[in-house]
Amino acid sequence: MSKRHNWSIPYFVFMVLFVVLPLLLVAVYAFQDGNGRFTFANIVRFFSDSNALSTFALSIEVAIENTVLCILIGYPAAWLLANRKYNRSAVTIILFILPMWINALMRTLATAELFNILGVQLGKGTLLYGMVYDYLPFMIYPIYTILQKMDKSYAEAAEDLGATPSQVFWKVTVPLSMPGVRSGILMVFMPTVSTFAISEFLTNNKIKLFGTIIQENINSSMWNYGAALALIMLLIIGISTLFNKNDGEEAESSLI
Protein backbone atom coordinates (compact mmCIF):
# COMPACT_ATOMS: atom_id res chain seq x y z
CA MET A 1 0.00 0.00 0.00
CA SER A 2 3.15 2.12 -0.06
CA LYS A 3 2.88 4.95 -2.57
CA ARG A 4 -0.85 4.85 -3.12
CA HIS A 5 -1.34 8.30 -1.54
CA ASN A 6 0.42 9.70 -4.61
CA TRP A 7 -2.69 8.84 -6.59
CA SER A 8 -4.39 11.92 -5.30
CA ILE A 9 -1.76 14.12 -7.00
CA PRO A 10 -3.47 14.32 -10.44
CA TYR A 11 -6.71 15.38 -8.80
CA PHE A 12 -4.85 17.85 -6.59
CA VAL A 13 -3.22 19.46 -9.64
CA PHE A 14 -6.57 19.44 -11.44
CA MET A 15 -8.31 21.19 -8.56
CA VAL A 16 -5.59 23.81 -8.16
CA LEU A 17 -5.89 24.58 -11.86
CA PHE A 18 -9.67 24.44 -12.28
CA VAL A 19 -11.04 25.29 -8.85
CA VAL A 20 -8.55 27.39 -6.89
CA LEU A 21 -6.98 29.39 -9.73
CA PRO A 22 -10.37 30.39 -11.25
CA LEU A 23 -11.63 31.61 -7.87
CA LEU A 24 -8.43 33.63 -7.38
CA LEU A 25 -8.95 35.08 -10.86
CA VAL A 26 -12.43 36.26 -9.83
CA ALA A 27 -10.78 38.25 -7.05
CA VAL A 28 -8.01 39.52 -9.36
CA TYR A 29 -10.43 40.69 -12.06
CA ALA A 30 -12.67 42.28 -9.44
CA PHE A 31 -9.84 44.61 -8.42
CA GLN A 32 -8.71 45.55 -11.91
CA ASP A 33 -9.88 48.07 -14.44
CA GLY A 34 -10.20 47.34 -18.15
CA ASN A 35 -6.45 47.85 -18.66
CA GLY A 36 -5.37 45.50 -15.90
CA ARG A 37 -4.49 48.21 -13.37
CA PHE A 38 -5.35 47.75 -9.68
CA THR A 39 -8.49 49.58 -8.60
CA PHE A 40 -11.32 49.60 -6.07
CA ALA A 41 -13.64 51.19 -8.62
CA ASN A 42 -15.69 48.03 -9.31
CA ILE A 43 -16.50 47.49 -5.64
CA VAL A 44 -17.22 51.20 -5.13
CA ARG A 45 -19.46 51.14 -8.19
CA PHE A 46 -21.57 48.35 -6.69
CA PHE A 47 -22.05 50.12 -3.38
CA SER A 48 -22.98 53.39 -5.06
CA ASP A 49 -25.32 51.84 -7.63
CA SER A 50 -28.77 51.90 -6.08
CA ASN A 51 -30.12 49.57 -8.77
CA ALA A 52 -27.54 46.89 -8.08
CA LEU A 53 -27.99 47.26 -4.32
CA SER A 54 -31.76 46.88 -4.50
CA THR A 55 -31.39 43.86 -6.81
CA PHE A 56 -29.02 42.37 -4.27
CA ALA A 57 -31.45 43.01 -1.40
CA LEU A 58 -34.33 41.57 -3.43
CA SER A 59 -32.34 38.40 -4.21
CA ILE A 60 -31.62 37.82 -0.54
CA GLU A 61 -35.27 38.53 0.29
CA VAL A 62 -36.58 36.12 -2.35
CA ALA A 63 -34.09 33.47 -1.23
CA ILE A 64 -35.18 33.77 2.41
CA GLU A 65 -38.87 33.70 1.48
CA ASN A 66 -38.33 30.71 -0.77
CA THR A 67 -36.43 28.83 1.93
CA VAL A 68 -39.09 29.53 4.56
CA LEU A 69 -41.89 28.46 2.21
CA CYS A 70 -40.01 25.29 1.30
CA ILE A 71 -39.65 24.40 4.99
CA LEU A 72 -43.32 25.17 5.75
CA ILE A 73 -44.58 23.09 2.82
CA GLY A 74 -41.81 20.50 2.67
CA TYR A 75 -41.50 19.53 6.32
CA PRO A 76 -45.09 18.26 6.69
CA ALA A 77 -44.73 16.42 3.38
CA ALA A 78 -41.46 14.78 4.45
CA TRP A 79 -42.98 13.87 7.82
CA LEU A 80 -46.05 12.29 6.24
CA LEU A 81 -43.90 10.41 3.73
CA ALA A 82 -41.65 9.03 6.44
CA ASN A 83 -44.61 8.05 8.62
CA ARG A 84 -45.78 4.46 8.18
CA LYS A 85 -49.31 5.34 9.17
CA TYR A 86 -49.76 7.65 6.19
CA ASN A 87 -47.50 6.25 3.55
CA ARG A 88 -46.55 2.63 3.12
CA SER A 89 -44.86 2.71 -0.23
CA ALA A 90 -41.31 3.82 -1.01
CA VAL A 91 -42.44 4.82 -4.50
CA THR A 92 -44.20 8.00 -3.30
CA ILE A 93 -40.93 9.71 -2.34
CA ILE A 94 -39.56 8.87 -5.78
CA LEU A 95 -42.61 10.54 -7.33
CA PHE A 96 -41.59 13.70 -5.48
CA ILE A 97 -38.03 13.58 -6.79
CA LEU A 98 -38.80 12.49 -10.34
CA PRO A 99 -39.59 15.97 -11.77
CA MET A 100 -36.02 17.03 -10.92
CA TRP A 101 -34.81 14.88 -13.80
CA ILE A 102 -36.73 16.92 -16.33
CA ASN A 103 -34.90 20.00 -17.56
CA ALA A 104 -35.56 22.79 -15.03
CA LEU A 105 -35.74 25.51 -17.68
CA MET A 106 -38.40 23.60 -19.59
CA ARG A 107 -40.49 23.04 -16.47
CA THR A 108 -40.14 26.71 -15.56
CA LEU A 109 -41.25 27.82 -19.01
CA ALA A 110 -44.26 25.51 -18.87
CA THR A 111 -45.16 26.90 -15.45
CA ALA A 112 -44.97 30.46 -16.79
CA GLU A 113 -47.14 29.43 -19.74
CA LEU A 114 -49.70 27.86 -17.38
CA PHE A 115 -49.89 31.17 -15.49
CA ASN A 116 -50.47 32.98 -18.79
CA ILE A 117 -53.35 30.69 -19.67
CA LEU A 118 -54.89 31.06 -16.22
CA GLY A 119 -54.61 34.82 -16.62
CA VAL A 120 -52.25 35.30 -13.69
CA GLN A 121 -49.98 38.35 -14.01
CA LEU A 122 -46.30 37.40 -13.98
CA GLY A 123 -44.49 39.09 -11.11
CA LYS A 124 -43.12 38.49 -7.65
CA GLY A 125 -45.88 36.03 -6.74
CA THR A 126 -45.30 33.82 -9.75
CA LEU A 127 -41.54 34.10 -9.20
CA LEU A 128 -41.89 32.74 -5.67
CA TYR A 129 -44.24 30.00 -6.84
CA GLY A 130 -41.74 28.91 -9.47
CA MET A 131 -38.85 28.99 -6.99
CA VAL A 132 -40.75 26.86 -4.48
CA TYR A 133 -41.76 24.55 -7.32
CA ASP A 134 -38.14 24.09 -8.42
CA TYR A 135 -36.53 23.73 -5.00
CA LEU A 136 -39.17 21.95 -2.88
CA PRO A 137 -37.81 18.45 -3.64
CA PHE A 138 -34.38 19.58 -2.37
CA MET A 139 -36.02 20.38 0.97
CA ILE A 140 -38.26 17.32 1.20
CA TYR A 141 -35.56 14.75 0.43
CA PRO A 142 -32.94 15.45 3.16
CA ILE A 143 -35.65 15.86 5.83
CA TYR A 144 -37.30 12.63 4.69
CA THR A 145 -33.97 10.77 4.83
CA ILE A 146 -33.28 11.95 8.40
CA LEU A 147 -36.83 11.17 9.59
CA GLN A 148 -36.65 7.71 8.03
CA LYS A 149 -33.37 6.86 9.74
CA MET A 150 -34.55 8.25 13.06
CA ASP A 151 -34.72 5.74 15.90
CA LYS A 152 -38.44 5.30 16.68
CA SER A 153 -37.72 4.38 20.28
CA TYR A 154 -37.09 8.03 21.25
CA ALA A 155 -40.63 8.97 20.30
CA GLU A 156 -42.00 5.85 22.00
CA ALA A 157 -40.03 6.61 25.16
CA ALA A 158 -41.45 10.14 25.23
CA GLU A 159 -44.95 8.72 24.78
CA ASP A 160 -44.43 6.20 27.60
CA LEU A 161 -43.29 9.03 29.84
CA GLY A 162 -46.63 10.74 29.21
CA ALA A 163 -45.95 13.19 26.38
CA THR A 164 -48.92 14.11 24.17
CA PRO A 165 -48.52 13.49 20.42
CA SER A 166 -47.91 17.20 19.78
CA GLN A 167 -45.29 17.29 22.53
CA VAL A 168 -43.59 14.26 21.02
CA PHE A 169 -43.55 16.02 17.67
CA TRP A 170 -42.21 19.39 18.86
CA LYS A 171 -39.82 18.18 21.57
CA VAL A 172 -38.48 14.96 20.04
CA THR A 173 -39.09 14.65 16.29
CA VAL A 174 -38.39 18.25 15.25
CA PRO A 175 -35.12 18.68 17.20
CA LEU A 176 -33.81 15.33 15.98
CA SER A 177 -34.60 16.22 12.37
CA MET A 178 -32.78 19.57 12.44
CA PRO A 179 -29.70 18.28 10.53
CA GLY A 180 -32.03 17.42 7.63
CA VAL A 181 -33.63 20.86 7.77
CA ARG A 182 -30.21 22.51 7.76
CA SER A 183 -29.08 20.48 4.72
CA GLY A 184 -32.32 21.49 3.05
CA ILE A 185 -31.71 25.17 3.80
CA LEU A 186 -28.23 24.92 2.33
CA MET A 187 -29.54 23.26 -0.81
CA VAL A 188 -32.37 25.75 -1.30
CA PHE A 189 -31.01 29.09 -0.12
CA MET A 190 -27.72 29.26 -2.01
CA PRO A 191 -28.97 28.16 -5.41
CA THR A 192 -31.86 30.64 -5.09
CA VAL A 193 -29.50 33.56 -4.46
CA SER A 194 -27.52 32.73 -7.56
CA THR A 195 -30.21 31.63 -10.01
CA PHE A 196 -30.61 33.61 -13.19
CA ALA A 197 -32.67 32.08 -15.96
CA ILE A 198 -35.62 31.07 -13.77
CA SER A 199 -36.37 34.61 -12.59
CA GLU A 200 -36.23 35.94 -16.14
CA PHE A 201 -38.79 33.43 -17.37
CA LEU A 202 -41.18 33.65 -14.44
CA THR A 203 -41.44 37.43 -14.40
CA ASN A 204 -41.07 38.14 -18.11
CA ASN A 205 -37.82 39.99 -17.29
CA LYS A 206 -39.69 42.39 -15.03
CA ILE A 207 -37.77 41.36 -11.92
CA LYS A 208 -34.02 40.92 -12.00
CA LEU A 209 -32.13 38.88 -9.45
CA PHE A 210 -28.45 39.13 -8.57
CA GLY A 211 -27.48 36.22 -10.81
CA THR A 212 -29.02 37.98 -13.80
CA ILE A 213 -26.91 41.12 -13.41
CA ILE A 214 -23.74 39.03 -13.05
CA GLN A 215 -24.63 37.23 -16.26
CA GLU A 216 -25.51 40.47 -18.10
CA ASN A 217 -22.19 42.08 -17.18
CA ILE A 218 -20.11 39.06 -18.14
CA ASN A 219 -21.99 38.66 -21.42
CA SER A 220 -21.58 42.29 -22.37
CA SER A 221 -17.82 41.96 -21.76
CA MET A 222 -17.84 43.96 -18.52
CA TRP A 223 -15.72 41.24 -16.97
CA ASN A 224 -14.25 43.32 -14.18
CA TYR A 225 -17.56 44.55 -12.80
CA GLY A 226 -19.08 41.10 -13.32
CA ALA A 227 -16.18 39.57 -11.39
CA ALA A 228 -16.67 42.10 -8.57
CA LEU A 229 -20.35 41.11 -8.32
CA ALA A 230 -19.40 37.43 -8.35
CA LEU A 231 -16.87 38.08 -5.59
CA ILE A 232 -19.57 39.70 -3.45
CA MET A 233 -21.82 36.68 -3.97
CA LEU A 234 -18.91 34.39 -3.13
CA LEU A 235 -18.40 36.23 0.17
CA ILE A 236 -22.08 35.82 1.09
CA ILE A 237 -21.84 32.11 0.37
CA GLY A 238 -18.58 31.77 2.27
CA ILE A 239 -20.16 33.39 5.31
CA SER A 240 -23.31 31.28 5.20
CA THR A 241 -21.34 28.02 4.85
CA LEU A 242 -19.10 28.95 7.78
CA PHE A 243 -22.25 29.16 9.89
CA ASN A 244 -23.07 25.53 9.28
CA LYS A 245 -19.70 24.13 8.46
CA ASN A 246 -20.34 20.43 8.78
CA ASP A 247 -23.76 20.48 7.25
CA GLY A 248 -22.44 20.97 3.76
CA GLU A 249 -20.98 17.50 3.80
CA GLU A 250 -24.17 16.11 5.27
CA ALA A 251 -26.23 17.76 2.57
CA GLU A 252 -24.17 16.29 -0.20
CA SER A 253 -23.84 12.86 1.32
CA SER A 254 -27.57 12.65 1.88
CA LEU A 255 -27.91 13.21 -1.85
CA ILE A 256 -25.77 10.15 -2.50
Added chain:
Amino acid sequence: MKKFLAQTYLWILLILLYAPLIFIAIFSFTEARVLGNWTGFSTQLYENLFTGNVNGSASLISAVRNTFIIAIVAALISTVLGTLAAIGIHNLRGRKKSTMLFLNNIPMLNPDIITGVSLFLLFVFLRISQGYATVVLAHVTFCTPYVVLSVLPRITQLSPNTYEAALDLGATPMQALWKVIVPQLRPGMVSGFFLAFTMSLDDFAVTFFTRGTIGLDTLSTFIYTDARKGGLTPELRPLMTLIFLIILILLVIINVRQAKQQNSIKNK
Protein backbone atom coordinates in the same frame (compact mmCIF):
# COMPACT_ATOMS: atom_id res chain seq x y z
CA MET B 1 -60.03 11.32 8.75
CA LYS B 2 -56.44 12.25 9.59
CA LYS B 3 -55.24 9.81 7.01
CA PHE B 4 -57.57 11.32 4.43
CA LEU B 5 -56.23 14.83 5.11
CA ALA B 6 -52.64 13.60 4.95
CA GLN B 7 -53.18 11.92 1.63
CA THR B 8 -55.03 14.90 0.20
CA TYR B 9 -52.07 17.11 1.13
CA LEU B 10 -49.57 14.82 -0.58
CA TRP B 11 -51.79 14.48 -3.64
CA ILE B 12 -52.22 18.24 -4.01
CA LEU B 13 -48.45 18.68 -3.89
CA LEU B 14 -47.94 15.95 -6.46
CA ILE B 15 -50.56 17.42 -8.79
CA LEU B 16 -48.88 20.84 -8.58
CA LEU B 17 -45.44 19.29 -9.19
CA TYR B 18 -46.65 17.40 -12.24
CA ALA B 19 -49.00 20.03 -13.71
CA PRO B 20 -46.37 21.64 -15.99
CA LEU B 21 -45.16 18.23 -17.19
CA ILE B 22 -48.68 17.03 -17.98
CA PHE B 23 -49.35 20.35 -19.67
CA ILE B 24 -46.34 19.82 -21.97
CA ALA B 25 -47.33 16.21 -22.65
CA ILE B 26 -50.91 17.12 -23.65
CA PHE B 27 -49.80 19.89 -25.97
CA SER B 28 -47.20 17.67 -27.62
CA PHE B 29 -50.13 16.16 -29.54
CA THR B 30 -51.11 19.27 -31.44
CA GLU B 31 -49.38 21.22 -34.17
CA ALA B 32 -49.71 24.78 -32.84
CA ARG B 33 -46.38 26.59 -32.59
CA VAL B 34 -47.33 28.35 -29.36
CA LEU B 35 -47.55 26.25 -26.21
CA GLY B 36 -51.14 26.37 -24.97
CA ASN B 37 -52.91 26.67 -28.32
CA TRP B 38 -54.88 23.58 -29.30
CA THR B 39 -55.38 23.15 -33.04
CA GLY B 40 -56.63 19.57 -33.02
CA PHE B 41 -54.96 16.23 -32.38
CA SER B 42 -51.84 15.51 -34.40
CA THR B 43 -48.62 13.54 -34.09
CA GLN B 44 -46.85 15.86 -36.52
CA LEU B 45 -44.44 17.17 -33.86
CA TYR B 46 -43.29 13.62 -33.06
CA GLU B 47 -42.68 13.00 -36.77
CA ASN B 48 -40.72 16.26 -37.06
CA LEU B 49 -38.64 15.30 -34.06
CA PHE B 50 -37.59 11.99 -35.57
CA THR B 51 -37.14 13.06 -39.19
CA GLY B 52 -35.48 16.35 -38.24
CA ASN B 53 -36.61 18.06 -41.42
CA VAL B 54 -38.23 21.14 -39.90
CA ASN B 55 -36.11 24.27 -39.37
CA GLY B 56 -35.82 24.21 -35.59
CA SER B 57 -35.75 20.48 -35.01
CA ALA B 58 -32.39 19.77 -36.67
CA SER B 59 -30.53 22.04 -34.27
CA LEU B 60 -32.64 20.64 -31.43
CA ILE B 61 -31.48 17.12 -32.27
CA SER B 62 -27.85 18.21 -32.40
CA ALA B 63 -28.31 19.93 -29.01
CA VAL B 64 -29.64 16.66 -27.57
CA ARG B 65 -26.69 14.78 -29.06
CA ASN B 66 -24.22 17.31 -27.60
CA THR B 67 -25.87 17.05 -24.19
CA PHE B 68 -25.44 13.28 -24.11
CA ILE B 69 -21.91 13.20 -25.54
CA ILE B 70 -20.72 15.84 -23.06
CA ALA B 71 -22.42 14.06 -20.16
CA ILE B 72 -20.95 10.66 -21.02
CA VAL B 73 -17.42 11.96 -21.64
CA ALA B 74 -17.46 14.17 -18.54
CA ALA B 75 -18.86 11.36 -16.37
CA LEU B 76 -16.23 8.88 -17.63
CA ILE B 77 -13.33 11.25 -16.99
CA SER B 78 -14.78 12.17 -13.58
CA THR B 79 -15.14 8.52 -12.63
CA VAL B 80 -11.50 7.69 -13.44
CA LEU B 81 -10.11 10.88 -11.89
CA GLY B 82 -12.38 10.65 -8.86
CA THR B 83 -11.68 6.96 -8.17
CA LEU B 84 -7.90 7.49 -8.35
CA ALA B 85 -8.29 10.53 -6.12
CA ALA B 86 -10.44 8.61 -3.62
CA ILE B 87 -7.83 5.83 -3.33
CA GLY B 88 -5.14 8.49 -2.90
CA ILE B 89 -7.13 10.48 -0.34
CA HIS B 90 -7.86 7.33 1.66
CA ASN B 91 -4.12 6.73 2.00
CA LEU B 92 -3.36 10.31 3.02
CA ARG B 93 -3.17 11.32 6.65
CA GLY B 94 -3.79 14.41 8.73
CA ARG B 95 -3.44 17.84 7.19
CA LYS B 96 -3.02 16.66 3.60
CA LYS B 97 -6.17 14.58 3.82
CA SER B 98 -8.30 17.39 5.22
CA THR B 99 -6.93 19.82 2.60
CA MET B 100 -7.95 17.43 -0.18
CA LEU B 101 -11.42 16.95 1.31
CA PHE B 102 -11.81 20.70 1.72
CA LEU B 103 -10.81 21.33 -1.92
CA ASN B 104 -13.19 18.56 -2.97
CA ASN B 105 -16.06 20.35 -1.22
CA ILE B 106 -15.56 23.71 -2.94
CA PRO B 107 -17.13 22.87 -6.32
CA MET B 108 -20.11 21.25 -4.59
CA LEU B 109 -20.83 24.29 -2.42
CA ASN B 110 -20.16 26.84 -5.17
CA PRO B 111 -23.34 27.94 -6.92
CA ASP B 112 -23.10 27.05 -10.60
CA ILE B 113 -23.00 30.66 -11.71
CA ILE B 114 -19.77 31.16 -9.70
CA THR B 115 -18.28 27.97 -11.13
CA GLY B 116 -19.26 29.17 -14.60
CA VAL B 117 -17.98 32.74 -14.27
CA SER B 118 -14.71 31.69 -12.60
CA LEU B 119 -13.94 29.09 -15.28
CA PHE B 120 -14.89 31.60 -17.96
CA LEU B 121 -12.31 34.01 -16.51
CA LEU B 122 -9.73 31.20 -16.39
CA PHE B 123 -10.18 30.39 -20.06
CA VAL B 124 -10.08 34.07 -20.97
CA PHE B 125 -6.94 34.53 -18.85
CA LEU B 126 -5.17 31.52 -20.41
CA ARG B 127 -6.44 32.53 -23.88
CA ILE B 128 -7.99 29.11 -24.43
CA SER B 129 -10.70 29.30 -27.09
CA GLN B 130 -13.94 27.98 -25.68
CA GLY B 131 -15.99 25.13 -27.10
CA TYR B 132 -16.52 21.42 -26.59
CA ALA B 133 -13.28 20.84 -24.65
CA THR B 134 -13.82 23.68 -22.19
CA VAL B 135 -17.40 22.60 -21.50
CA VAL B 136 -16.25 19.02 -20.81
CA LEU B 137 -13.45 20.28 -18.53
CA ALA B 138 -15.90 22.51 -16.68
CA HIS B 139 -18.32 19.61 -16.21
CA VAL B 140 -15.51 17.36 -14.93
CA THR B 141 -14.73 20.10 -12.37
CA PHE B 142 -18.15 20.02 -10.74
CA CYS B 143 -18.84 16.27 -11.29
CA THR B 144 -15.67 14.70 -9.87
CA PRO B 145 -16.34 15.64 -6.20
CA TYR B 146 -19.49 13.51 -6.30
CA VAL B 147 -17.52 10.51 -7.60
CA VAL B 148 -14.92 10.97 -4.85
CA LEU B 149 -17.65 11.06 -2.22
CA SER B 150 -19.39 7.96 -3.53
CA VAL B 151 -16.18 5.89 -3.88
CA LEU B 152 -14.52 6.95 -0.62
CA PRO B 153 -16.89 5.11 1.77
CA ARG B 154 -16.39 1.91 -0.27
CA ILE B 155 -12.61 2.09 0.19
CA THR B 156 -13.02 2.55 3.91
CA GLN B 157 -15.03 -0.69 4.00
CA LEU B 158 -12.34 -2.57 2.05
CA SER B 159 -10.25 -5.03 4.00
CA PRO B 160 -6.58 -4.22 3.33
CA ASN B 161 -5.84 -7.94 3.68
CA THR B 162 -7.38 -8.88 0.34
CA TYR B 163 -4.87 -6.69 -1.49
CA GLU B 164 -1.94 -8.07 0.55
CA ALA B 165 -3.20 -11.61 -0.03
CA ALA B 166 -3.24 -11.02 -3.80
CA LEU B 167 0.36 -9.80 -3.64
CA ASP B 168 1.41 -12.80 -1.53
CA LEU B 169 -0.16 -15.09 -4.07
CA GLY B 170 2.06 -13.58 -6.74
CA ALA B 171 -0.08 -10.85 -8.31
CA THR B 172 1.70 -7.70 -9.45
CA PRO B 173 0.40 -4.48 -7.81
CA MET B 174 -1.39 -3.62 -11.08
CA GLN B 175 -3.09 -7.04 -11.22
CA ALA B 176 -4.04 -6.81 -7.57
CA LEU B 177 -5.61 -3.44 -8.27
CA TRP B 178 -7.59 -4.54 -11.32
CA LYS B 179 -8.68 -7.93 -10.04
CA VAL B 180 -9.15 -7.25 -6.35
CA ILE B 181 -9.64 -3.56 -5.56
CA VAL B 182 -11.58 -2.30 -8.59
CA PRO B 183 -14.29 -5.01 -8.48
CA GLN B 184 -14.94 -4.19 -4.85
CA LEU B 185 -15.15 -0.47 -5.62
CA ARG B 186 -17.41 -0.96 -8.63
CA PRO B 187 -20.74 -0.15 -6.92
CA GLY B 188 -19.35 3.17 -5.68
CA MET B 189 -17.89 3.94 -9.09
CA VAL B 190 -21.16 3.12 -10.83
CA SER B 191 -23.24 5.33 -8.54
CA GLY B 192 -20.60 8.06 -8.88
CA PHE B 193 -20.77 7.77 -12.65
CA PHE B 194 -24.55 8.10 -12.73
CA LEU B 195 -24.49 11.00 -10.29
CA ALA B 196 -21.91 12.77 -12.48
CA PHE B 197 -23.93 11.92 -15.60
CA THR B 198 -27.15 13.44 -14.22
CA MET B 199 -25.36 16.52 -12.85
CA SER B 200 -23.89 17.10 -16.29
CA LEU B 201 -27.21 16.52 -18.10
CA ASP B 202 -28.94 19.00 -15.80
CA ASP B 203 -26.38 21.73 -16.02
CA PHE B 204 -27.23 25.07 -17.52
CA ALA B 205 -25.20 27.89 -15.96
CA VAL B 206 -21.72 26.34 -16.24
CA THR B 207 -22.27 25.33 -19.88
CA PHE B 208 -23.67 28.77 -20.62
CA PHE B 209 -20.46 30.51 -19.54
CA THR B 210 -17.91 28.02 -20.94
CA ARG B 211 -19.31 27.11 -24.36
CA GLY B 212 -17.78 30.12 -26.10
CA THR B 213 -19.19 31.66 -29.25
CA ILE B 214 -18.87 28.78 -31.70
CA GLY B 215 -22.60 28.06 -31.47
CA LEU B 216 -22.28 24.94 -29.33
CA ASP B 217 -25.65 24.20 -27.73
CA THR B 218 -26.75 21.67 -25.14
CA LEU B 219 -30.43 21.10 -24.43
CA SER B 220 -30.43 23.67 -21.61
CA THR B 221 -28.70 26.44 -23.53
CA PHE B 222 -30.86 25.65 -26.56
CA ILE B 223 -34.03 26.10 -24.51
CA TYR B 224 -32.66 29.29 -22.95
CA THR B 225 -31.75 30.97 -26.24
CA ASP B 226 -34.98 29.73 -27.80
CA ALA B 227 -37.11 31.18 -25.01
CA ARG B 228 -35.28 34.51 -25.12
CA LYS B 229 -35.89 34.74 -28.86
CA GLY B 230 -39.56 34.33 -28.00
CA GLY B 231 -41.46 31.13 -28.71
CA LEU B 232 -40.08 27.69 -28.00
CA THR B 233 -39.34 25.26 -30.80
CA PRO B 234 -42.55 23.18 -30.67
CA GLU B 235 -40.63 19.90 -31.13
CA LEU B 236 -39.33 20.38 -27.56
CA ARG B 237 -42.77 19.25 -26.34
CA PRO B 238 -42.65 15.70 -27.73
CA LEU B 239 -38.97 15.48 -26.75
CA MET B 240 -39.69 16.38 -23.11
CA THR B 241 -42.65 14.00 -23.05
CA LEU B 242 -40.47 11.15 -24.31
CA ILE B 243 -37.65 11.92 -21.84
CA PHE B 244 -40.21 11.94 -19.02
CA LEU B 245 -41.66 8.59 -20.09
CA ILE B 246 -38.21 6.99 -20.38
CA ILE B 247 -37.23 8.15 -16.88
CA LEU B 248 -40.56 6.99 -15.48
CA ILE B 249 -40.17 3.52 -17.03
CA LEU B 250 -36.53 3.24 -15.84
CA LEU B 251 -37.50 4.13 -12.29
CA VAL B 252 -40.38 1.67 -12.26
CA ILE B 253 -38.08 -1.12 -13.50
CA ILE B 254 -35.41 -0.28 -10.90
CA ASN B 255 -37.99 -0.23 -8.13
CA VAL B 256 -39.66 -3.45 -9.13
CA ARG B 257 -36.25 -5.15 -9.23
CA GLN B 258 -35.31 -3.77 -5.83
CA ALA B 259 -38.61 -4.87 -4.35
CA LYS B 260 -38.10 -8.35 -5.81
CA GLN B 261 -34.57 -8.55 -4.39
CA GLN B 262 -35.80 -7.49 -0.96
CA ASN B 263 -38.58 -10.05 -1.12
CA SER B 264 -36.19 -12.83 -2.07
CA ILE B 265 -33.90 -11.85 0.82
CA LYS B 266 -36.88 -11.95 3.19
CA ASN B 267 -38.00 -15.34 1.89
CA LYS B 268 -34.56 -16.80 2.50
